[in-house]
Amino acid sequence: MASEASQAQKARTALQELGENDKGEFKRKDSTYRSWIGKDKDFPAEAGRYHLYISWACPWANRCAATMYLKGLEDAIGLSVTHPTWQRTKPDDPSDEHTGWTFASPDDPPFSSSTGHGSFPPKECIPDTVNGAKYIRDLYEMSKDTGGKYTVPVLWDKKTKQIVNNESADIVRMFNSAFNEHAKNPDLDLYPEELVKDIDAVNDWVYPNINNGVYRCGFAQKQGAYEEAFQDLFAALDRCEETLGKQRYIAGNKLTEADVRLFQTLIRFDEVYVVYFKTNKYFIRERPNLRNYVRDLYHIPGIGKGVHMYHIKTHYLTSHPRLNYFAIVPHGETGPDGSGKGWWTEAPEGRDNF
Ligand SMILES: N[C@@H](CCC(=O)N[C@@H](CS)C(=O)NCC(=O)O)C(=O)O
Incomplete structure (x- = not known):
């Protein structure tokens, strides 16, 4: 007892x-x-x-x-x-x-x-x-x-x-x-020796400012804490937009764990975080490099297979009564059950030019 x-x-x-x-x-x-x-x-x-x-x-x-x-x-x-x-x-x-x-x-x-x-x-x-x-x-x-x-x-x-x-x-x-x-794909290495330093460096700013940054916005309890998280988040997203105009992936020209980690936040951003976590300076779909990067990654079968928009939308909007007591799910682009066609399902443009 x-x-x-x-x-x-x-x-x-x-x-x-x-x-x-x-x-x-x-x-x-x-x-x-x-x-x-x-x-x-x-x-x-x-x-x-x-x-x-x-x-x-x-x-x-x-x-x-x-x-x-x-x-x-x-x-x-x-x-x-x-x-x-x-x-x-x-x-x-x-x-x-x-x-x-x-x-x-x-x-x-x-x-x-x-x-x-x-x-x-x-x-x-x-x-x-x-x-x-x-x-x-x-x-x-x-x-x-x-x-x-x-x-x-x-x-x-x-x-x-x-x-x-x-x-x-x-x-x-x-x-x-x-x-x-x-493994069926033992040769795929998402943390290759030659990119370890670059991957670690990317993770070091993407984790606090983007992956955890959206939570720092959404779960802040004072205006000042939210403002600081918001500035950090959009400065880091601007940095991604710039980097992804010069290279195909976030840590270089090879898919790595840094992309797998960044993608998870970007795919949830427009349908959930913009409204629920108040990360509303811009949508990911409004930035061409970020938009096409997300589309590019989504079309890799191992990554796209894990995107279940019904679960994503339903979880956030129905699980925290303090933030959304009546569990109303915003319509967004895909509807309340997430079944509509999202912008990320369209073909990426220009990513294979790198
Ligand atoms: N450090 C953990 C964080 C995992 C985490 O926070 N998961 C959330 C879901 S997105 C959770 O299960 N939260 C349960 C809770 O807060 O009670 C990791 O990266 O694996």
Whole structure:
């Protein structure tokens, strides 16, 4: 009982990290599981042993899914996909108000938001057949969680029944190099030796200002914190627009993990972030190099396959009652269920001139 009560107290979502400092800034906490898979590492790289838990909505989780598809690892690594709408994760305990990622089968009835609004069917969800978990939280509890934040992605070891790693940047690197024996595309290297410095340098400004920058805008609790994040975000996007006028990809003329990471934010930008996170200086589609870069990447099968606009729109707009109590989903270009034709589906122009 005592441990349940303390669990309830510390269970928290990113929204509880809003404005935890005086400046009202969103400060993302570090991931808690950081073990490594590979030769002479913490876990061996075996086919069929690991399972990836994601939401199609989450930009961090989708870096991992895209890398899995690009490398051709889908027969070696299992996949489960949550429902986009966060639900109460201890519905029978009124003292535990945590809401989070919940599993569903495509034939289950629709979910409503945790405040009872809307009706969101479990399209394109894949339930957890490995552990039979109902919530992502269950996996953390099975894995002796100490962090109290139940995030995706989760990379799970079926053999020892525990979380190996829940940091997307690590999982991308492991998928890129640890499983080559089991990969259909072992020669694709998203972190090649000759570009390591450039990739690291790009990640160093893209992560705080763009990937996390949109969250710093959307989750700020004071005007000053939002303004600072907004300026940082659009200065970094301007820098991308300029760079992508000179080269095909963000770290050079080769597709790398820096593109996989940047793409996830850009593809969510016009339909979600502009309105929901108030990142409204311009749309990505209004900048020619960014627009054609997104189209170029979207047409790479391993990347386009992971774009599920229904999940993206539904998740953000229906999961944070403090930001959108009635769970109304903005129409945008693709409609409230994300099924319309987005600008990114059109053919890119001029990208193969580089
Ligand atoms: N550092 C993590 C961040 C992952 C993360 O924040 N995921 C969000 C979804 S986009 C999440 O699961 N949030 C759950 C919560 O805040 O309770 C990574 O990059 O893997």
